[in-house]
Amino acid sequence: xxxxxxxxxxxxxxxxxxxxxxxxxxxxxxxxxxxxxxxxxxxxxxxxxxxxxxxxxxxxxxxxxxxxxx
Amino acid sequence: xxxxxxxxxxxxxxxxxxxxxxxxxxxxxxxxxxxxxxxxxxxxxxxxxxxxxxxxxxxxxxxxxxxxxxxxxxxxxxxxxxxxxxxxxxxxxxxxxxxxxxxxxxxxxxxxxxxxxxxxxxxxxxxxxxxxxxxxxxxxxxxxxxxxxxxxxxxxxxxxxxxxxxxxxxxxxxxxxxxxxxxxxxxxxxxxxxxxxxxxxxxxxxxxxxxxxxxxxxxxxxxxxxxxxxxxxxxxxxxxxxxxxxxxxxxxxxxxxxxxxxxxxxxxxxxxxxxxxxxxxxxxxxxxxxxxxxxxxxxxxxxxxxxxxxxxxxxxxxxxxxxxxxxxxxxxxxxxxxxxxxxxxxxxxxxxxxxxxxxxxxxxxxxxxxxxxxxxxxxxxxxxxxxxxxxxxxxxxxxxxxxxxxxxxxxxxxxxxxxxxxxxxxxxxxx
Numbered sequence: 340x341x342x343x344x345x346x347x348x349x350x351x352x353x354x355x356x357x358x359x360x361x362x363x364x365x366x367x368x369x370x371x372x373x374x375x376x377x378x379x380x381x382x383x384x385x386x387x388x389x390x391x392x393x394x395x396x397x398x399x400x401x402x403x404x405x406x407x408x409x
Numbered sequence: 410x411x412x413x414x415x416x417x418x419x420x421x422x423x424x425x426x427x428x429x430x431x432x433x434x435x436x437x438x439x440x441x442x443x444x445x446x447x448x449x450x451x452x453x454x455x456x457x458x459x460x461x462x463x464x465x466x467x468x469x470x471x472x473x474x475x476x477x478x479x480x481x482x483x484x485x486x487x488x489x490x491x492x493x494x495x496x497x498x499x500x501x502x503x504x505x506x507x508x509x510x511x512x513x514x515x516x517x518x519x520x521x522x523x524x525x526x527x528x529x530x531x532x533x534x535x536x537x538x539x540x541x542x543x544x545x546x547x548x549x550x551x552x553x554x555x556x557x558x559x560x561x562x563x564x565x566x567x568x569x570x571x572x573x574x575x576x577x578x579x580x581x582x583x584x585x586x587x588x589x590x591x592x593x594x595x596x597x598x599x600x601x602x603x604x605x606x607x608x609x610x611x612x613x614x615x616x617x618x619x620x621x622x623x624x625x626x627x628x629x630x631x632x633x634x635x636x637x638x639x640x641x642x643x644x645x646x647x648x649x650x651x652x653x654x655x656x657x658x659x660x661x662x663x664x665x666x667x668x669x670x671x672x673x674x675x676x677x678x679x680x681x682x683x684x685x686x687x688x689x690x691x692x693x694x695x696x697x698x699x700x701x702x703x704x705x706x707x708x709x710x711x712x713x714x715x716x717x718x719x720x721x722x723x724x725x726x727x728x729x730x731x732x733x734x735x736x737x738x739x740x741x742x743x744x745x746x747x748x749x750x751x752x753x754x755x756x757x758x759x760x761x762x763x764x765x766x767x768x769x770x771x772x773x774x775x776x777x778x779x780x781x782x783x784x785x786x787x788x789x790x791x792x793x794x795x796x797x798x799x800x801x802x803x804x805x806x807x808x809x810x811x812x813x814x815x816x817x818x819x820x821x822x823x824x825x826x827x828x829x830x831x832x833x834x835x836x837x838x839x840x
Contacts, residue, residue: 359575359630367634371795372706372730372737373699375628375638380446380463380835381791381805383481385743387461388450388831392811394747394779395714395722397642398695401583401622402549402564406483406529407557 441468444837452829456521457487466840473539483529483555488521490824492655492776493680494755495519496667497821504602504678506593506654508609519825522654529555544569551585560587562620575630585620591653598684599769602656607676618648634701644691656680657776658756659763666756666819672765681757683775691716706730719751720780741789741807750780755818778813778824785811789831800838807831 360368367373376382382399390396391408448461461484467477491503495517502513505524514520531553539545549564562585570577589595593609596602600610626640659669659679668679697710712724724745731738752773754762763769789807796802809831813824 358632359572360633362573364633367701368630368636370701370706373636373701375636375697375699375708377706377708377730378791378803378835379444379465380448381833383463384446384448384450384461384831384833387483388809389745389785392779392809392827393722393745393783393785394718394720394750394781395691395693395712395716395724397622397644397691398640398693398712398714398724400640401566401581401624401642402551402562402585405558405560405562405585405587405620406531406553407527407555407589 439468441466441840442837443840444835446833446835449832450829451831452487452827454519454825455488455523456827456829457485457489457525460484473545475535475537477533477535477537479531479533481531481533483527483531485525485527485529487525488523489525489654490778491520491522492652492683493520493658493668494666494776494818494822494824499667501668502678503656503680504605504609506591508593508603508607508611509605511605517821525654527555527557529553529558543571543574549583557590557592558587559590560585562586564622577628579624579626579628581622581624581626583620583622585622586617587620587648588615588617589649589653590615595649596653596682598651599681599763599774601659601673601677601767602680602682603678604676610682616649616653618646618650620644620646636699638695638697640693640695642691642693642695646689646691648687650685650687650689651683652775652777653682655683655775655777657683657754657774659759660756661759663756663758664819666822669759672759672763672767674767677767681763681769681774683777684769684773685752685775686718686773689716689718704732714747718780719749720747722747736792736794739791739793739805741787741791743785743787743789745785745787747783749782750775753777753780753782755815755822755824776824778827781824782814782816783811785809793835798839800836803833803835805831805833805835807833 371377444465446463450459463481465479469475493501497517500513500516501520502511504511533551535547535549537545537547545568547566551562553560562583564583566579566581568577568579594611595613595616597610597612603609622644624640624642628638630636659681660666661669661671693712693714695712700707708728710726714722726743728739728741752775754774754776757763757774762771787807787809791803791805793801793803809829811827815824
């Protein structure tokens with residue numbers, strides 16, 4: 340886990356500041372289809388199904404509630 | 410130790426988590442973004458069927474704050490594996506969780522408990538509180554209930570934009586408290602299932618567990634067409650984590666794999682209730698990239714997951730949005746692969762794992778297929794029609810195939826593959 344934290348810190352401290360776009364270059368990034376989660380319920384249902392059927396879960400966010408899924 | 414230290418650091422760094430997924434907001438001030446959906450999920454071979462209608466509503470409050478609400482109903486029927494396995498030439502009889510009836514599985518068939526039926530209602534609410542022009546906190550609450558399971562949780566996600574809004578850092582924490590109240594009571598761990606009508610091995614009526622999650626994340630705009638996200642998550646689950654309905658078969662001889670008769674006393678069946686550790690530490694790394702081609706969009710993610718039960722998994726997910734004239738097609742591929750939990754057991758062997766007095770000599774055991782080494786492959790296709798008034802209709806179908814590797818077990822006693830379909834209808838609009 341330590342190396343992951345190091346990579347994470349490195350990403351934050353370097354690199355990032357030289358990337359990106361100006362505000363007037365956000366036409367494509369602003370589209371619905373370019374959002375990280377463009378389809379809310381697609382993502383919601385997928386998370387719910389795989390939570391019920393697989394041994395791992397999470398990664399995308401915290402919270403969300405549990406179930407006694409069979 | 411290391412985990413504890415990192416957790417301390419994360420807690421000190423405070424605040425909440427990564428970006429909570431909320432629907433894409435289109436509504437002008439005072440209008441509601443509404444998203445309605447219906448899911449049908451059906452497993453082959455008479456296993457679980459689910460119908461799941463859902464509605465989401467969200468709107469801005471004042472200049473910068475926002476509220477998001479969600480209601481999901483989940484109606485389930487069908488049959489689910491009880492943990493015992495198929496045995497050629499031997500019919501197997503099991504007692505239902507209530508202890509008042511039984512069911513018999515034909516020789517060679519997978520033991521499924523078909524008494525499973527449930528309706529779950531889940532409510533969720535998020536309030537986005539803008540702190541200043543560049544930072545916000547999303548406060549979340551969840552509540553869900555079904556006849557034997559109740560869950561409530563709260564979360565907080567802090568995020569701050571930097572670098573001309575090209576970089577977003579976020580941190581979050583979530584707390585959940587779940588109560589399980591199995592029909593018929595909580596079975597005693599490793600105690601044998603007993604004949605219907607006999608006094609059952611039950612201790613108490615409910616158990617609880619607590620889930621605490623931490624996450625930090627970064628979202629970075631790379632260029633006009635590309636955005637990436639990286640999340641690190643740590644979670645700890647403490648309390649009751651057994652599946653109270655799952656059992657493990659006891660055998661005299663692992664080569665034959667036939668249910669034992671030697672350790673039984675009157676009215677006992679050759680199956681013991683599973684037992685899992687009461688704590689679990691989980692961590693994951695999640696990466697996502699969204700990239701715009703000339704017209705189309707690629708959305709790809711990878712997750713690495715690891716926990717101290719011995720499960721490690723890789724998940725790859727790829728969606729390609731192919732733009733048509735006034736609509737789009739979106740193929741979806743997902744591949745998942747996990748290793749088994751350390752205590753995943755196909756059976757318990759008399760003399761080695763359990764003595765004739767019924768004392769179990771291993772610490773934990775479960776034959777829940779979800780803890781086995783497995784792969785899941787999903788292929789899907791979505792068709793969507795965005796309309797001029799900010800509404801959109803879409804339909805999605807997916808085919809899910811899961812195969813379990815039990816290792817070396819006698820022929821006919823393998824855990825069967827699972828195949829399922831899902832069909833989803835979606836209509837979103839501004840109200």
